[in-house]
Amino acid sequence: MAGRNGRTVRDLRRANRTAVLQRLYFDGPLSRFALGPATGLSSGSVSNVVADLVADGLVEEAGSVDSDGGRPRTLLRVAPGSGHMIGVDVGETRVRVELFDLTLTELARVERPLAVQRYEVEVIVEHIRQGIAEVLDTAGLAPERLLGAGIGVPGIVERTPDRGVLVHGQTIGWDAVPLEALLRTGTPLPDTVPYFIDNGAKTLGQAEMWFGAGRGAHNAVVVLFGSGVGASLVTPEVEQGRAVEWGHLTVRVRGRRCRCGALGCLEAYAGAESLLARWREEGGRGQDGTDEESALTAMLAAAYPPGDGEADPVALAVLEETAEYLGAGLSDLINLFQPERILIGGWAGLALGARFLPAVRRHAMSYALRHPAGKVTVELGRLGPDAVTVGAAILPLADFFARGGRRPDPAPESPLPAWRTALQERAPS
Known part of the structure; x- marks a missing residue:
């Protein structure tokens, strides 16, 4: 029976279960007595829910x-x-698959390095399938016990009623890839276990807001700095975050050509791929054919040699220019969204780390408007290289909590009656 606000008794019970589960998850262990004020529920409701x-x-x-x-x-x-969840990071240098328990303790992991500039859809899909099967086998966990598998991908994620999730990854050559449907073909997971696919910057943001440097902030931007750059915006209106294609903001008219094909994108100056390319173009000692993570490590060693070694002036100049472009890009985020915090993560962001951050912060503050710049902090993320996989695993976990700790109802085996189908087709979208 529905009340005046349209909520049924079942809705109320689900909301109460969600409230108790979330408080125990983030603040537990707690007593029944402490759960009352923490959730706003009466002692009787707390006892029943517990x-x-x-x-x-x-x-x-x-x-x-x-x-x-x-x-x-x-x-x-x-x-x-x-409960158990799988998190997958489809990065631009590797595919990482991790299995977690309900408290996000890692139980098993698999990593598959990607060949330079090799993002074939079939290869990525097979890495995900094999990785899921391997972590389940390592942990001795039956696939049907999973709450779901979350996957963070580069590009724009579109949800369609007929083809499932499509991924538009222009920089890696993916055009409306039906990733969800492809994974269901030959998947080690039963149909009762859902896939949750979203942009990698958004899953990174999800992890940092739940467990990292974003905890407690109501308005933040989380930046993924890897081969390219992306960002996730978190506001009270968009609590789960919204991925924004920040890397393809134009920072220089008729500038360098970006991987997306356009000219002058931020990613063409601030991504690790372009940073390394500019170093080589200026005569740097980077080696072709080396994976990006190794090449960036070599560049940093050249720019900041240990002891009394002589620094590579070309590497230093390119890094400083990159810091300015990245800072200018952050200033746009500051002016547009006025966040409390900006967090920088991703493998390249973590590699550049604290040495790079002061210059980025200085340039961001100099390009931004004074008022919003005075209210924002620019920090590194705290969750390390696993942040995207942790955030991906949070996707099924958040859905589980929203359902009050209940698994999704199985899809009906028989088709819907014709009258119900007709009503659904006539309903406004």
């Missing part, structure tokens, strides 16, 4: 704490083994 969650195996006891004069209060926590 009893349901314990019966479902999602919550377990975790010791006790003394109370003020009464009996010790039992502490509760989310049971780590009550």
Whole structure:
């Protein structure tokens, strides 16, 4: 039965379960007494919800704490083994697959390096399939026990009613790739286990906002600095984040040609691929054929040699120019969105690290408007190279929480009645 606000009793119970699960997940262990003010629920509602969650195996006891004069209060926590998720990072240098329990403790991982400039769809799909099968086998976990598999990909993600998720990765040569459908062909996962596919910058942002340097911020931009650059915007209106193609903002009219084909994109100056190309063009000692991560390490060693070694002036100049372009790009994000924090992650961002950050921050502040610049902090992300896979695994976890800790209902095996199909077709989209 629906109330005046349209919510049913089932909706209310689901919301209460979600509230308790999330508080235990982020702030636990907690007692039943502490869950009341933390969730805004009455003591009776807390007791009922906890009893349901314990019966479902999602919550377990975790010791006790003394109370003020009464009996010790039992502490509760989310049971780590009550659910499992897979996170996949389809990067531009490797495909990483990780298996996590419900508390995002890593149980197994597989990495598949990618050959230079080789992003064939069939190769990527096979790496994901094999990686999923391998981590499940390593952990001895049955596929049907998964809550889902989250996948972070480069490019724009489009959800369609007839073809599932399509990936438009212009910089890697992907044009409306039906990734979801391809993964379902020959997948090690049953149809009851959903795939959650989203932009890699968004999954990075999701991880940093839940567990990293973004915790507590209401308005942030998380930047993925890898072979190219991307960003995810998180605001109160878009709590799950929204990927923005920041790397293809024009920073120089008739400038360098970007991988997307346009001229003067930020990515053509600030991405690791372009940074290394500019170093070689200026006579740097980079070696062709070396993977990007190794080449960037070599460039940093040339620019900042240990001890009394002589620095490569070309490497230093290119890095400084890159810092200015990146800072100018960040100033646009500051002026447009006025975030509290800007977080820089991605393998290249982490490699450049604290040595690079002061110059980027200085240029960002000099190009941005004074008022929003005075309110923002620019920091490195805290979750390291696994941030995209962690964020990808959060996608099925967040869906699980939103359902009150219940798995999706299985799809009906028989077709819908004709009258229901007709009504659905007539309903506004």
